[in-house]
Amino acid sequence: MTYCVALKLNVGMVFASDSRTNAGVDQIACFKKMRHFVNPGDRTIVILSSGNLSVTQNAINRLEQHGRHPDRPNLWNAESMFDVAQLLGDCLRSVRERDGVHLAQNNVDASANFIVGGQIRGERMRLYLVYAEGNCIEAGDETPFFQIGETKYGKPILDRVITPDTPFNEAIKCVLVSFDSTMRSNLSVGLPIDLVCYGASSLALDFEQHITADDPYFSQISKRWSEGLRGVFASLPSPDWLIDAPAVTVDDQTGLTE
């Protein structure tokens, strides 16, 4: 499994991905699920990937390889992030076309999806989700973030906190809480976390952090969030309508204790 999230805020963008891949519980490895393509002053493109690892890697390999041919449409000469999202969708489709049937023969799921975001000189920052079918959608102000992979456990805190006005510090804190919740509930999402920030209109890669198991900040966030949740839960009132609850006898596991 995988967990990736990307935010599009007024101040810029935040991208984060975990690093665990698994093919069954006995085959776990660590692979980077984030790639960035930067031509300072011209464009910054970040791609996060989820799904079948060979499919996502090969799609990005194709995208990269097209980039070596200036005569072809590619990620270095694309005039918009929309074009980049479409190119990535096309690469995904070619890989699935080549490998899909063979994977299906062994009941291997060939699906994969991507988040791709960044900025190209001449247009605003943009954030896309590329579906397994190769089509894409763009994030707007109402939905300032996308997630892929194991998305549910980490979504509530993003829903509660993230708006386009959220500053970087708050956003990073929220992303890490979101990762913490996901990793607690799904063992197949794991450290290290790759995290990058892109400052609006900087057209560079502004900040990069590789968060490993001994990162003191992440450990602190994780511990204090857990303690805080327990504290809030403990402070909630008990139900007052349990007034006529049963006077119970403890079941001794051996049978009825009447």
Add this chain to the structure above:
Amino acid sequence: MTYCVALKLNVGMVFASDSRTNAGVDQIACFKKMRHFVNPGDRTIVILSSGNLSVTQNAINRLEQHGRHPDRPNLWNAESMFDVAQLLGDCLRSVRERDGVHLAQNNVDASANFIVGGQIRGERMRLYLVYAEGNCIEAGDETPFFQIGETKYGKPILDRVITPDTPFNEAIKCVLVSFDSTMRSNLSVGLPIDLVCYGASSLALDFEQHITADDPYFSQISKRWSEGLRGVFASLPSPDWLIDAPAVTVDDQTGLTE
């Protein structure tokens, strides 16, 4: 969608289910997903259901109808909760056998599953999860709860709080927080919530509550949990490694602002 949860604690059992069913967003209705069968002093059986509504209803109709024939194995003469879980699995299989092909012709998902728990005189309390295929598993001390339907959003708080030693008040509070989280993140899970408690070895239905939108306790829990989470989040430290973060210029949505 649906959300149901059942806990097996030392003091007894807690069962809860939402009431929203939907066939597309424009066809939403309210159906009870909890049934109980009680013969005081002899047995208390509670069933929670999730999945295709016609399949779950028809399976329980069959189970109930078998109960009118004392010559057949049925839920009133079953000697164990294990037998009840198997009878329910058989009923589910018969319904799917009758209707499955016809539903499949219209791409309608005929899957459904159940939680069934309670106690029969002569044995301990037991809690089962009946899968869509009709097979079942039993909860133990290591896994003192089962969920069906939209399970992910409400699982973290159960994981953090519920152990076999949890008292009723705490357990009910936790179940309601779990429902609150689920309903916030998935619109297809909704009030009212049906909640019952069974006191170990009481062989009766000890407490029943129907929680509607104007329930003051549930509203209070929901509000205070939300405020509490925001408070804990606000109290978490900001990342100290963002020291060399970009001095950002706000993107004006019209293009590059260099």
